[in-house]
Amino acid sequence: MGANSVIAGIGQTAFGKLPGRSTVSMNIEACGNALTDAGVEKDAVDGLLVKVPTSRVEMMYGQTLAEAMGLEPRFGGVFDQGGASNISMIALASMAIEAGQCDVVLVSLADNPKTGTRQAYEKSWGDAADFGWSSVVAGYALIARRYAHEFPGAFDLFREIAIACRAHGASNPEAQLKLPLDAGKYDNAAWVVEPLRRDDCCLISDAGAAVVVMSQRRARDLGVAAPVPVLGFGQGNSSSDVTLRHDLTQTRADVSAETAFHMAGLSPKDMDCAQIYDCFTITVAMTLESYGFGTRSELADLARSGGFLCDGALPLNTSGGLLSETGMPGLQLVLEGVRQMRGTSTSQVKDAKKCIVSNQGGIMHTHSTLILGQ
Amino acid sequence: MNSAGPQTPQEAHVAALEEGRLTFQRCSDCGHAWLPARHECPACWSTNHDRQEASGRATVVSWVVFHVAFDPRFKDRVPYNVALVDLDEGPRMTTNIIEIPEGEDIVGRRVALCFQEDMGRKLPRFELT
Ligand SMILES: [Zn+2]
Numbered sequence: 311m312g313a314n315s316v317i318a319g320i321g322q323t324a325f326g327k328l329p330g331r332s333t334v335s336m337n338i339e340a341c342g343n344a345l346t347d348a349g350v351e352k353d354a355v356d357g358l359l360v361k362v363p364t365s366r367v368e369m370m371y372g373q374t375l376a377e378a379m380g381l382e383p384r385f386g387g388v389f390d391q392g393g394a395s396n397i398s399m400i401a402l403a404s405m406a407i408e409a410g411q412c413d414v415v416l417v418s419l420a421d422n423p424k425t426g427t428r429q430a431y432e433k434s435w436g437d438a439a440d441f442g443w444s445s446v447v448a449g450y451a452l453i454a455r456r457y458a459h460e461f462p463g464a465f466d467l468f469r470e471i472a473i474a475c476r477a478h479g480a481s482n483p484e485a486q487l488k489l490p491l492d493a494g495k496y497d498n499a500a501w502v503v504e505p506l507r508r509d510d511c512c513l514i515s516d517a518g519a520a521v522v523v524m525s526q527r528r529a530r531d532l533g534v535a536a537p538v539p540v541l542g543f544g545q546g547n548s549s550s551d552v553t554l555r556h557d558l559t560q561t562r563a564d565v566s567a568e569t570a571f572h573m574a575g576l577s578p579k580d581m582d583c584a585q586i587y588d589c590f591t592i593t594v595a596m597t598l599e600s601y602g603f604g605t606r607s608e609l610a611d612l613a614r615s616g617g618f619l620c621d622g623a624l625p626l627n628t629s630g631g632l633l634s635e636t637g638m639p640g641l642q643l644v645l646e647g648v649r650q651m652r653g654t655s656t657s658q659v660k661d662a663k664k665c666i667v668s669n670q671g672g673i674m675h676t677h678s679t680l681i682l683g684q
Numbered sequence: 685m686n687s688a689g690p691q692t693p694q695e696a697h698v699a700a701l702e703e704g705r706l707t708f709q710r711c712s713d714c715g716h717a718w719l720p721a722r723h724e725c726p727a728c729w730s731t732n733h734d735r736q737e738a739s740g741r742a743t744v745v746s747w748v749v750f751h752v753a754f755d756p757r758f759k760d761r762v763p764y765n766v767a768l769v770d771l772d773e774g775p776r777m778t779t780n781i782i783e784i785p786e787g788e789d790i791v792g793r794r795v796a797l798c799f800q801e802d803m804g805r806k807l808p809r810f811e812l813t
Contacts, residue, residue: 442780
């Protein structure tokens with residue numbers, strides 16, 4: 311069971327406002343840091359997978375980046391599933407390595423909506439624009455409203471998710487937002503698109519992150535200091551526009567997790583912590599339910615008892631997630647999963663041996679899951 | 685309208701709205717009904733369809749209230765709502781509810797079509813019944 315691959319190194323840029331930095335420049339910094347962390351030379355890299363930047367979509371971006379890095383990868387290009395791309399690219403890298411297509415793959419993500427344009431997140435949507443239908447947050451708000459109709463405890467759960475992520479961000483010196491949140495501040499914050507308030511929504515960030523993927527054997531041969539095994543991965547895509555999705559409160563996250571758990575030979579109870587894509591609090595609530603960590607009311611009970619904090623039963627987003635560490639779409643969650651498995655998190659979970667990571671994209675159009683171990 | 689070629693499904697949909705008719709497509713082969721306008725039936729990929737007029741009766745699936753105007757045309761209109769409704773014939777559409785009583789959860793409520801002149805066109809909005 312499981313993959314034969316490891317995450318050999320992780321790297322990132324600063325998170326926040328990085329004026330004057332192109333996405334290519336941020337990708338190169340993150341990749342350089344990941345190679346340094348792995349103790350691997352650039353010349354060993356023969357695969358490069360990168361998520362297309364949301365702020366400025368360019369054709370052939372993967373080749374533009376490779377050129378700037380002085381690489382001619384055997385295996386490389388862009389993968390476009392929005393925020394689910396990161397884990398999907400790690401999975402693709404693992405499968406490509408297994409199939410003999412390449413040996414050492416950089417998986418990278420960078421974007422600059424903070425200093426560049428937020429247009430991708432605020433645009434109007436096609437024929438419905440004349441009704442005022444616009445933005446990504448409104449799509450998630452539609453889901454959240456329906457969820458709250460079905461489950462009256464929804465806002466208690468959303469609040470506790472935000473508070474836990476912000477607590478962990480406050481302990482992370484690298485986090486963009488180190489301001490803890492309490493119930494009063496959450497409840498009194500302004501609506502953005504009702505029923506979502508300011509603190510239900512992720513940060514907007516300039517940022518880059520990268521990981522190095524290789525086989526366990528290659529990591530041994532290269533003397534990689536702290537390789538973290540990839541135990542399982544999966545994906546599942548709802549694909550339909552949120553306004554057309556048959557059941558607004560169900561996605562294919564369940565299929566994604568089922569595939570990953572089956573591959574790893576593990577189940578939710580084996581997980582010591584969870585890094586769950588938190589573009590909005592509703593996303594975390596639905597993902598944990600789909601993954602089998604409990605019903606909606608069980609999750610709300612867990613949240614109220616402090617279960618999402620780093621000494622709780624299900625430590626959540628221990629570096630602060632998109633709500634607090636950086637709004638970058640998702641790869642930072644994998645980096646935190648790696649740190650938890652190495653025992654180097656700023657909110658380290660005691661004796662953590664297994665970690666599940668979720669990524670998703672669009673307005674819950676896409677979903678991918680990664681299970682890391684020791 | 686494109687006079688050079690045949691009318692696209694979307695053009696036919698918009699033309700009907702301008703006449704004050706809310707229409708949708710129904711597959712001639714499998715009977716599936718849908719919005720928005722498409723060339724192929726999403727259920728069976730058939731290109732044969734009829735354009736039918738909606739009864740105007742629908743049910744609210746979900747709704748939101750914008751407190752920020754991402755689209756500058758709406759900066760003097762916040763707060764305003766956008767809703768999803770399921771037409772009784774099956775297709776789902778995005779719209780506005782003409783008035784939502786303060787503090788009320790309207791998910792599952794029945795609504796009726798009511799065209800309003802706005803944004804330089806006839807907009808198919810709905811009101812609670
Ligand atoms: Zn059909």
